Amino acid sequence: MNRSDGRLPADRRVRRHVLALAVGSVLLCAIGATTDSMWLLGIGTWLLIAAVLLELVYRP
Numbered sequence: 491m492n493r494s495d496g497r498l499p500a501d502r503r504v505r506r507h508v509l510a511l512a513v514g515s516v517l518l519c520a521i522g523a524t525t526d527s528m529w530l531l532g533i534g535t536w537l538l539i540a541a542v543l544l545e546l547v548y549r550p
Contacts, residue, residue, distance in 0.1 A: 504544065504548045507544065508541050508544050508545050511537050511538070511541035511544065512537075512538065512541045514534075515534045515535070515537035515538035515541060516534070516538075517534070518530050518531075518533050518534030518537065519531055519534035519535065519538075520534075522534055
């Protein structure tokens with residue numbers, strides 16, 4: 491039996507979106523911190539907030 495038994499394709503899609511938002515957030519925050527760019531840090535922070543909210547709202 492594998493982990494994805496009982497999950498719908500929509501659940502996997504949401505998981506992929508949350509993962510993509512989190513990875514994008516980490517990359518933008520890292521680049522923003524190294525280049526001292528507040529815009530990139532802010533966008534990275536909002537991406538992380540969106541990923542957390544999406545995970546909290548869409549709980550399979």
